Each structure stands twice: as C-alpha cells, then as structure tokens.
Amino acid sequence: MTEEDAAPIDAPSTPGFEDLGITGAVLKAIKDLGYETPSPIQAATIPTLLAGRDVVGMAQTGTGKTAAFALPVLERLDVSQKIPQALVLAPTRELALQVCEAFESYASRMKGVHVLPVYGGQGYGVQLSALRRGVHVIVGTPGRIMDHLAKGTLDLSELKYLVLDEADEMLKMGFAEDVEQILAQTPTEKQVALFSATMPPTIRRLAQQYLRDPEEITIKSKTATNKNITQRYLIVSYAQKVDALTRILEVENFDGMIVFVRTKNETETLAEKLRARGYSAAAINGDVPQVQRERSVNQLKAAKLDILVATDVAARGLDVERISHVVNFDIPTDTESYVHRIGRTGRAGRTGDAISFITPRERYLLKHIERATRQEPTQMQLPTTDDVNSTRLARFDDAITAALGEASRIEAFRDIIAHYVRNHDVPESDVAAALAVVAQGDDPLLLDPNNDALSRAVDFDNRPQRERSGGRDNREPREPRAERRGKGDYAPYRIEVGRRHRVEPRQIVGALANEGGLGRDDFGAINIRPDFSIVELPSNLDPAVLEKLRDTRVSGRLIEIKPDRGPRGGGGRRDGGDRFERRDRDDRPRRDRDDRPRHDRDERSPRDGAEQPFRKPRHKK
The missing domain is CATH 3.40.50.300 (P-loop containing nucleotide triphosphate hydrolases)
Incomplete structure (x- = not known):
C-alpha cells in the first residue's frame, strides 16, 4: 500500500499497525516507508497470524498481502537462530524477488535478519553460500526449493511459518505436485498462510489437507486510477x-x-x-x-x-x-x-x-x-523501422534547419567548402553528404528494414502460447532435417522423462535453457517417448554445460542427460519429434517459467550491435 491509498491518520474507526500488534523495530520500519493505516487484508490478517492461527486469504493481487504475512513473521522471528524459520513459496522469480525485497524493507530496523531469494536460473553457489552462513526467511519458487531439498542443501526441520503466495497461479503453472511434496517435508507443527485470488477445488483441497482449522478472510480490491x-x-x-x-x-x-x-x-x-x-x-x-x-x-x-x-x-x-x-x-x-x-x-x-x-x-x-x-x-x-527512420530523418532535417539559422557560422564555412570543391573537383552535394557522415559517426542514420531482428522477436512473443511452445495444431511446418543441419550440427541426447510424466517440449526447453545457459538456436528436434525423450543439442556441446545439466529436473524428476546411442542404446526414432519452435527464454515452461534470463546475456551494449538512436550533431561554440 502507499501513503496515497491510506485512510486519514485521524480516522478513529481505523486501527493503526500498533493496534494490530506490530511493535518495535518492525513498526519503525513501516513508518519509515510511509505506511500509516493498514489495508483491509492487513487489518484482518495480521492479528489472526500473530495469534498463531492458520489463514486462507482470498484477495486480489495488489491488496497488500505481502505486508499482511511478512509483518507477523518478522514480529515473531528469533534472530538468534540462524536456521530457516519461514518459507514463502511464490509462482515466479519476479514475485519471489519482490516479496524478498519487501521483507528486507520491513526488517530494515532489525539487526541481523537474513532473507534469501531462491529461484532457478541463478547459480547454486550464491544460494549455497547464503544457506551456509545462516538464513531466517527463504522466499523461493517451488522448482528450485525442490532441487535444494533433493540435494539435501536446505533444512526445513525447524520451519515455523509457511506462506503460499498466489497459490492459484502456482497450481495453474503446474507446480501442484512440487508444492505438495514441499509441504510434506515440513514439520507438522507450523503455521500456514495461503493466499489466492480465486478458490478453485484444488486450492480448497490443499487447504483442507495441510491447514489446521484456518480462518478464511475475503477482501475485494477497490483500487481505481486516474481517467486522464x-x-x-x-x-x-x-x-x-x-x-x-x-x-x-x-x-x-x-x-x-x-x-x-x-x-x-x-x-x-x-x-x-x-x-x-x-x-x-x-x-x-x-x-x-x-x-x-x-x-x-x-x-x-x-x-x-x-x-x-x-x-x-x-x-x-x-x-x-x-x-x-x-x-x-x-x-x-x-x-x-x-x-x-x-x-x-x-x-x-x-x-x-x-x-x-x-x-x-x-x-x-x-x-x-x-x-x-x-x-x-x-x-x-x-x-x-519505417517509424524510426521517419523520426530520424525529421530530426536530421531539424538539425540542419537549426544550423542554417546560425548565419555567422554558416558564412565562415562557405569559403572552406568552396576551397575544397575547387581543389578536389567534387560536387557540393557530395561534400555535404560527406560532412553528414562525419557528423553521424560510425552508427548508421537509418535502420535496415530487411534486418529487423527486434520486430521478429517481438512478433513471436505476441503469438498464441500454443504456437510459441511448439503445439501441434498451430506451429509452422517442421523444417526438413537437411535444412536444419545447415543451421547448426546437432547430436541426440537422451533424458529420463517422457510422456507418462506428462512432460511437454516447452518444459524440456525451458529447463535446459535455464540451467545450461542454452540459446534458442541450440535446440533441434524433441522426440517425447513414453518413458524418455530424445533432444537434439549442438554436437559440439561444452562438457561443462553437460555437467550443469545432469542435476536438472523436469516435472520433479532428474533428467540424467546423456548422449543417445540410437536403437541399440535404448533411443527411439528421431525423425519425427516435436520440433521446438524458436522462442525467447522469457516464455518459460510451467516448471521453470519463474526463471528470468541472466543479465549478462540479456542486453547488448551499443558496441555489440544494439540499435543506436539518432544523435543530433553537436556544434562546438
């Protein structure tokens, strides 16, 4: 919530955070952030959680749920015990980072509180080092939490508080099995808070099975914005x-x-x-x-x-x-x-x-x-590119017009240009064009409409999900094998997850791309068989990448990737697999869609070929 959304401080009927039971350093921190009056979900939830009761919160995104569960957790946190006491499960990396940042803000006046975001796509080393040093609150996505539990690097034996944030979105994204496995590995005596915008039967069943006599709280958002x-x-x-x-x-x-x-x-x-x-x-x-x-x-x-x-x-x-x-x-x-x-x-x-x-x-x-x-x-x-080029030409015209308005400077350069024309026998129009080249520098003034990779990528992002994820009904015709070979030589690899594990090509692609740092052009055909799958990857795949992929999980299973030896080695036919259609890593599969691309390969610096805007030529006075 924000100051603008808060009720007047002097409203007698509205309790303050101190009236809800928030005290000391936590209260000072939220005052520093400008929080004066609790939102409805906070006013209803905080006292219940502080009393130790489980909660099922029905509230839309944006009603202030994060503070509703974070403040009670911090209020009762034992900072002297450097073991995970609270676990928040979130459906996406973005939400996990946002919740983690909120916890850190609310704990800014507390000493020694450690909050750790845990998500796929980030190196294990950072997370392992933090876990060894000691962490009080973990905010993570189900997939990576499952990986740590499987590796034995995350101990939840002393967990006191568990929060399922955006539970309906988590289940929609295919995390139901992971969430239940995580819940099963936590202590019986713990407090659970489940927040969801909707209450489908799966959420209701989850609440009945894992929450103890929860209080149900329903809040409707009334937020609106300026019509201007x-x-x-x-x-x-x-x-x-x-x-x-x-x-x-x-x-x-x-x-x-x-x-x-x-x-x-x-x-x-x-x-x-x-x-x-x-x-x-x-x-x-x-x-x-x-x-x-x-x-x-x-x-x-x-x-x-x-x-x-x-x-x-x-x-x-x-x-x-x-x-x-x-x-x-x-x-x-x-x-x-x-x-x-x-x-x-x-x-x-x-x-x-x-x-x-x-x-x-x-x-x-x-x-x-x-x-x-x-x-x-x-x-x-x-x-x-036409829109950009039109704008650049208009600005270039404006720059020339502005320069022509400086009569005294123009007069001084006329003699210099005339001298060049006489001595080099070059038309004045060519000299003007050469000067424009000098002023523009190495970056081209106009974009090439025939080389517009950005528009193609954005067009792809706007296609229906079934097309982007390789669905059979809408995808483009599969390229002939010979043509695909021309784009890069592939070799088959076998992974131990198949149709009976309800795996899809997009899940495989997302998991391998995230953990191995692979790009869109690194995937060939994907052939999903009943008990395993064959994936075409670059034939010159770095052994270090293959080593990273060995611990990758898809649908909660270790893929145990290894080179495929063909029919004798147990491989299946590879001439008719589900062709992975090129797409960006941000369109993640269910298991790994919480993982964002790494920054070091997301963006291109200007020297790496990124589009450069028009720069008005600078004239030294």
Whole structure:
C-alpha cells in the first residue's frame, strides 16, 4: 500500500499497525516507508497470524498481502537462530524477488535478519553460500526449493511459518505436485498462510489437507486510477526490453519520463544503458543519498534530465509536472504498486501516458490491472523501422534547419567548402553528404528494414502460447532435417522423462535453457517417448554445460542427460519429434517459467550491435 491509498491518520474507526500488534523495530520500519493505516487484508490478517492461527486469504493481487504475512513473521522471528524459520513459496522469480525485497524493507530496523531469494536460473553457489552462513526467511519458487531439498542443501526441520503466495497461479503453472511434496517435508507443527485470488477445488483441497482449522478472510480490491492516464502495454520478452524501450523513446513524443524497474541494481544498469544510447538518464533508488536524489529530481524539473530510472520506494511522493510518461519496464505483480507508479503522471488534471512491458508469461496480470484500475489497457505495437527512420530523418532535417539559422557560422564555412570543391573537383552535394557522415559517426542514420531482428522477436512473443511452445495444431511446418543441419550440427541426447510424466517440449526447453545457459538456436528436434525423450543439442556441446545439466529436473524428476546411442542404446526414432519452435527464454515452461534470463546475456551494449538512436550533431561554440 502507499501513503496515497491510506485512510486519514485521524480516522478513529481505523486501527493503526500498533493496534494490530506490530511493535518495535518492525513498526519503525513501516513508518519509515510511509505506511500509516493498514489495508483491509492487513487489518484482518495480521492479528489472526500473530495469534498463531492458520489463514486462507482470498484477495486480489495488489491488496497488500505481502505486508499482511511478512509483518507477523518478522514480529515473531528469533534472530538468534540462524536456521530457516519461514518459507514463502511464490509462482515466479519476479514475485519471489519482490516479496524478498519487501521483507528486507520491513526488517530494515532489525539487526541481523537474513532473507534469501531462491529461484532457478541463478547459480547454486550464491544460494549455497547464503544457506551456509545462516538464513531466517527463504522466499523461493517451488522448482528450485525442490532441487535444494533433493540435494539435501536446505533444512526445513525447524520451519515455523509457511506462506503460499498466489497459490492459484502456482497450481495453474503446474507446480501442484512440487508444492505438495514441499509441504510434506515440513514439520507438522507450523503455521500456514495461503493466499489466492480465486478458490478453485484444488486450492480448497490443499487447504483442507495441510491447514489446521484456518480462518478464511475475503477482501475485494477497490483500487481505481486516474481517467486522464492513457494505459498501453507491449508484449515483449525480457531480452528485448532495452531495445524495445529505445525504439519507443525515439518515436514517442515525451517530455519527462520515469522508467520503473524492480530492483536497485537494475536502476543503475538500465540508466547506464540509456546513457550509452544517447539519452539523459539517471537512477534513483533507496541507496541513493537524499541530496543526490533531490538533485536528479530538480534536473528533471529543469529539463536538464529527461529520464529517471526508479524503484517504487524511491519514487514515492514524486510530483513533477514535466513527467508526461511512465514506463513499467518491469511490471509489478502488486496492482497497488502499479496504480502508484502510473499516478506519477496525469496529475492535477494533466494528461499522461503509461506504457507497460509485459512478458508472455505475465499476460495474466493484465486482468488484475483491468480489475484494479477499471480501465482496459490498450495493446500497442512495437514501432517499425519505417517509424524510426521517419523520426530520424525529421530530426536530421531539424538539425540542419537549426544550423542554417546560425548565419555567422554558416558564412565562415562557405569559403572552406568552396576551397575544397575547387581543389578536389567534387560536387557540393557530395561534400555535404560527406560532412553528414562525419557528423553521424560510425552508427548508421537509418535502420535496415530487411534486418529487423527486434520486430521478429517481438512478433513471436505476441503469438498464441500454443504456437510459441511448439503445439501441434498451430506451429509452422517442421523444417526438413537437411535444412536444419545447415543451421547448426546437432547430436541426440537422451533424458529420463517422457510422456507418462506428462512432460511437454516447452518444459524440456525451458529447463535446459535455464540451467545450461542454452540459446534458442541450440535446440533441434524433441522426440517425447513414453518413458524418455530424445533432444537434439549442438554436437559440439561444452562438457561443462553437460555437467550443469545432469542435476536438472523436469516435472520433479532428474533428467540424467546423456548422449543417445540410437536403437541399440535404448533411443527411439528421431525423425519425427516435436520440433521446438524458436522462442525467447522469457516464455518459460510451467516448471521453470519463474526463471528470468541472466543479465549478462540479456542486453547488448551499443558496441555489440544494439540499435543506436539518432544523435543530433553537436556544434562546438
């Protein structure tokens, strides 16, 4: 929740957090964050959890559930015991990181509290080191939690609190079996809180089996947003976000802008990438000193800065008239955060634009946003190369027109140009073109419409999921084997998971891509047999990659990958498998869709071939 959503402090009928039982360092921390009045889910849930009773919470995303379970956990945490006392299961990596960040914020006034996010795609080493040092709260996705339990690297024997966040989404994504196995490996005497936006029979059965006489709490969200704000969204995978944002910045007519990301580190990373592309951008986050934050905000107000890259906390209370656009680079799963973010524009009767980047697996959040804001966001299309080129040519024209207005400087250069034309016998038009080349530098002025990999990738992300995941009904015709060989030589590998384990090609691809760092072009045919599957991978696969993949799990089973020896070695026919259709890693399968691509290969620096925006030629005075 935010200050803007809180009820007036002097409302006598509304209890404060101290009235709910929150005390000491935890109370000080939430006051620091600007929390004054509990949201309905917090007011109803916190006293029940502090009393030690299990809870089933029915509430939409964005009603303040995280604080509802995090504050009671921190209030009763035994910091002296450096063993996992609380486990929060979340369906996606993004939500796990967001919950983890919330725990850290609420524990900012406590000494020695350690919170660890555990998710696939991140190296085991970081997680193992943290577990050895001692962790109080673990926030993780079911798949990676299962892996740690199987390896014996995670001890839940002393667990006191277990939270299932977005339980319905977890089950929709195929984590039902993993969740039940995790629950079965926790102590009988523990407190369980289950939060879900809906209550399908599977959730009801889960609650009846694993919760003890829970209190059921139902809250309906009443969030709405400013009608002056135009809401749009773009379906784009994580790997294409920076380039997609660059295109939008080139074509969109914006004044000042805030770009929201999820973590402090990402504010610095994205701001640096935008500066490398020629934009005046700065990062603000909770670690930025107040003096520097105020300087950046004042620069934005004075038009000396165009873009602020910010986290939710850093942008709280920010009101700059010049902000015409808000971009959700990372879409929040909390709709209250979404409303707070886009409320930075369209203030005091002004109009504003909000653009949200939605990865293919985050489409479900659109319904949450629509319900919370009572507006249906409009899907936008990525600007084409023609759109970008038209904008660049117009700006180039403007730059020439502006230069022609400096009569005294133009006069001085006329004699120099005339001298060159006389001595080199070159037409003046060619000299003008050469000067334009000098001014533009090494980056081409116009994009090549025939080499638009970004548009192709975004178009793919917007295709129906069945097409992107290799479904039989909608996928493109399978390429002839000979043609596929031309794109890269493949070798067959056998994995010990098949049709009877209810595995699909997209699950296999996601798991291998996440754990082995494989790309889209590293997969050939996938042939799923009853008890095993054959996957074509590069014939020159690095042994180190193969070693990483040995501990990979699909549908909760170790895949035990090894080179396939053909029929004699137990392999099946490989001439008619389910062809994996090229797609981005952000469209993750059920088991591993919580894993985000690694940053070190997500983005390209300008020198690596990323699109460069038009830069107005600079004239030295």
